Amino acid sequence: MVSQGLYGVENLAHIPGKVGAAPVQNIGAYGMELKDSFMQCQAMDLNTGQIHIFTNEACCFGYRESIFKHEIKGRYIITSVDFQLSKQGVLKTEYGNIKSYLTEHGMEHPTLQQLHDAICAIRDAKLPDVKQLGSAGSFFKNPVIPAARFEALQKDHPNMPHYDEPDGKVKVPAGWLIEQAGWKGWRNEHVGVYDKQALVLVHYGGGTGQDIVNLAQRIQHSVAEKFGIQISPEVNFV
Numbered sequence: 521m522v523s524q525g526l527y528g529v530e531n532l533a534h535i536p537g538k539v540g541a542a543p544v545q546n547i548g549a550y551g552m553e554l555k556d557s558f559m560q561c562q563a564m565d566l567n568t569g570q571i572h573i574f575t576n577e578a579c580c581f582g583y584r585e586s587i588f589k590h591e592i593k594g595r596y597i598i599t600s601v602d603f604q605l606s607k608q609g610v611l612k613t614e615y616g617n618i619k620s621y622l623t624e625h626g627m628e629h630p631t632l633q634q635l636h637d638a639i640c641a642i643r644d645a646k647l648p649d650v651k652q653l654g655s656a657g658s659f660f661k662n663p664v665i666p667a668a669r670f671e672a673l674q675k676d677h678p679n680m681p682h683y684d685e686p687d688g689k690v691k692v693p694a695g696w697l698i699e700q701a702g703w704k705g706w707r708n709e710h711v712g713v714y715d716k717q718a719l720v721l722v723h724y725g726g727g728t729g730q731d732i733v734n735l736a737q738r739i740q741h742s743v744a745e746k747f748g749i750q751i752s753p754e755v756n757f758v
């Protein structure tokens with residue numbers, strides 16, 4: 521889409537996966553979500569074989585959420601997705617370290633392609649290559665907390681990164697909370713917390729699913745103890 525000069529999904533560059541899975545968790549990254557450009561999808565009902573159209577509204581998208589993860593979980597196979605993109609657009613560069621990366625590389629006014637390439641480079645530097653080190657990407661969702669709660673926490677943690685949500689609440693990066701709780705780079709023989717991004721749990725080999733679950737629970741407890749914030753998994757457990 522970017523190579524055709526179409527705006528609307530550029531910040532989602534480099535998220536691994538197929539297009540059919542993208543609506544299932546309303547994939548998102550760097551201040552953009554699938555729902556922002558998703559028009560509708562076609563899906564086959566596995567009970568009846570009939571094809572249904574799900575509009576944006578019908579998908580009930582939320583943060584890493586959709587109807588496909590809840591009410592109709594496992595019932596439909598998404599067979600195509602229609603996007604509504606734009607030939608002109610305003611690039612979103614406010615999120616994470618996009619701005620500082622662009623400045624460092626002399627691209628204060630990037631083109632669509634340059635922003636796409638920058639996001640790919642930023643992700644490559646932060647996320648493990650799944651072919652070399654097993655991970656599911658971000659393990660936890662970024663918690664969204666009431667503004668009053670955030671202001672109280674900010675008194676003790678003035679550097680706490682945060683993003684204002686349209687509904688007045690505040691999103692806090694789970695990776696920062698986990699890092700502050702001392703987990704970044706932690707590992708035992710089999711599993712650990714990625715040393716370049718604390719939001720990513722990694723499998724070094726020889727471990728079990730239970731090892732990952734145990735580690736995730738320990739992280740959740742220590743974040744809750746330190747900040748009073750409950751972080752919840754983004755991943756599906758199978």
Ligand SMILES: Cc1cc2nc3c(=O)[nH]c(=O)nc-3n(C[C@H](O)[C@H](O)[C@H](O)COP(=O)(O)OP(=O)(O)OC[C@H]3O[C@@H](n4cnc5c(N)ncnc54)[C@H](O)[C@@H]3O)c2cc1C
Nearest residue numbers: 536537538540541542544547548549596597598655656657
């Ligand atoms: C290194 C790394 C980084 C990641 N970064 C991000 C990120 O920044 N943002 C983000 O949102 N996600 C991220 N993820 C998660 C992952 O990329 C997404 O969840 C992606 O949508 C998975 O696509 P997939 O094709 O591998 O689906 P799978 O993992 O195979 O499936 C995911 C779910 O969707 C269902 N599903 C898959 N295809 C269909 C279909 N056609 N119809 C109906 N249901 C279907 C499956 O049953 C399953 O429940 C990351 C993962 C990794 C490993």
